[in-house]
Amino acid sequence: MMPSTDRSLPIALLRARERVMGPIRALLSGAGLTEQQWRVLRVVQESGPIDPTQIADKACLLLPSLTRILQKLEEKQLISRERDQQDRRRQVVQISAAGEKIIADNLEASLELMERTRRKMGAERYEALLDLLNELDQIDLAE
Amino acid sequence: MMPSTDRSLPIALLRARERVMGPIRALLSGAGLTEQQWRVLRVVQESGPIDPTQIADKACLLLPSLTRILQKLEEKQLISRERDQQDRRRQVVQISAAGEKIIADNLEASLELMERTRRKMGAERYEALLDLLNELDQIDLAE
DNA sequence: ACATTTTGCTAAACATGTTAAGTAATTCAG
DNA sequence: CTGAATTACTTAACATGTTTAGCAAAATGT
Numbered sequence: 350m351m352p353s354t355d356r357s358l359p360i361a362l363l364r365a366r367e368r369v370m371g372p373i374r375a376l377l378s379g380a381g382l383t384e385q386q387w388r389v390l391r392v393v394q395e396s397g398p399i400d401p402t403q404i405a406d407k408a409c410l411l412l413p414s415l416t417r418i419l420q421k422l423e424e425k426q427l428i429s430r431e432r433d434q435q436d437r438r439r440q441v442v443q444i445s446a447a448g449e450k451i452i453a454d455n456l457e458a459s460l461e462l463m464e465r466t467r468r469k470m471g472a473e474r475y476e477a478l479l480d481l482l483n484e485l486d487q488i489d490l491a492e
Numbered sequence: 493m494m495p496s497t498d499r500s501l502p503i504a505l506l507r508a509r510e511r512v513m514g515p516i517r518a519l520l521s522g523a524g525l526t527e528q529q530w531r532v533l534r535v536v537q538e539s540g541p542i543d544p545t546q547i548a549d550k551a552c553l554l555l556p557s558l559t560r561i562l563q564k565l566e567e568k569q570l571i572s573r574e575r576d577q578q579d580r581r582r583q584v585v586q587i588s589a590a591g592e593k594i595i596a597d598n599l600e601a602s603l604e605l606m607e608r609t610r611r612k613m614g615a616e617r618y619e620a621l622l623d624l625l626n627e628l629d630q631i632d633l634a635e
Numbered sequence: 636a637c638a639t640t641t642t643g644c645t646a647a648a649c650a651t652g653t654t655a656a657g658t659a660a661t662t663c664a665g
Numbered sequence: 666c667t668g669a670a671t672t673a674c675t676t677a678a679c680a681t682g683t684t685t686a687g688c689a690a691a692a693t694g695t
Binding site: 354356357358359360361362363364365366367368369370373384388392407408409463466469470474475477478479481482483484485486488 | 497499500501502503504505506507508509510511512513516527531535550551552606609612613617618620621622624625626627628629631
Binding site: 374378383400401402412413415416417436438439440 | 646
């Protein structure tokens with residue numbers, strides 16, 4: 350049944366996200382990671398050495414949240430951090446071998462979950478949805 | 493500039509939601525309400541007397557979050573609660589006069605913000621996006 | 636060079652998200 | 666009719682979201 354709030358864009362975005370993330374969360378909890386920790390780990394792995402501000406941008410996190418997440422990931426020894434020598438306000442974050450292993454152990458299953466969603470929805474509609482979402486993200490800025 | 497994570501559906505959903513909610517949050521903070529408190533208040537106002545389980549469903553909240561939010565709204569005297577006489581596990585939640593006033597004071601501006609988004613995106617694409625999001629919410633269930 | 640502003644991050648406080656456990660009222664099986 | 670599920674919340678614990686404030690390093694203006 351469709352809830353009566355289904356024509357509210359904010360709630361539709363929320364519901365859709367819950368639907369997509371549910372299975373992914375279940376997968377990651379087996380690896381002892383939250384959804385956000387996983388997102389950060391993937392960004393660091395894909396980009397190589399990178400500073401927190403850029404991680405926050407790519408992973409869509411606010412810096413205060415990211416600060417705590419990086420502390421957790423460092424405790425778990427999945428990443429390492431050092432000060433940037435050129436600009437000592439900055440840090441350089443790198444993934445560790447253990448971090449790489451967690452990615453290797455879970456990436457395929459995670460991609461398969463998204464691929465399944467794409468198949469069930471139909472590739473065309475899935476791409477159309479991504480395009481509309483990106484468009485929405487770009488539009489609102491002016492006025 | 494488009495972030496490199498823009499073809500990831502979970503992150504695209506997150507970014508789109510942030511874009512839409514930013515201005516609404518700004519509006520509501522003027523009324524001393526969070527986005528979730530506002531959502532609950534609107535559901536209660538629209539539906540009339542209603543129990544927490546249904547509120548959670550309509551507002552897309554988990555019950556533990558809702559429990560705390562209802563406590564806050566009750567402290568602020570924007571809602572009232574009583575036990576259901578037929579089934580004493582249940583509660584019946586109602587909006588108060590003060591709650592109605594907050595809605596009256598902010599509903600128009602809130603709707604205008606969404607209408608602006610709709611105009612900027614184009615009504616057709618906006619509706620197409622809502623349809624795709626609702627479709628995504630319905631699909632994943634089986635298999 | 637020096638005071639001011641800006642940048643990059645951290646800390647703190649409060650609210651919510653998420654999962655697991657707990658409680659009381661109701662329903663259900665036998 | 667009674668003990669075992671089930672239902673409708675609530676509590677607790679930990680992680681993140683959000684805003685505001687703080688701090689140190691770097692850039693900027695004069």
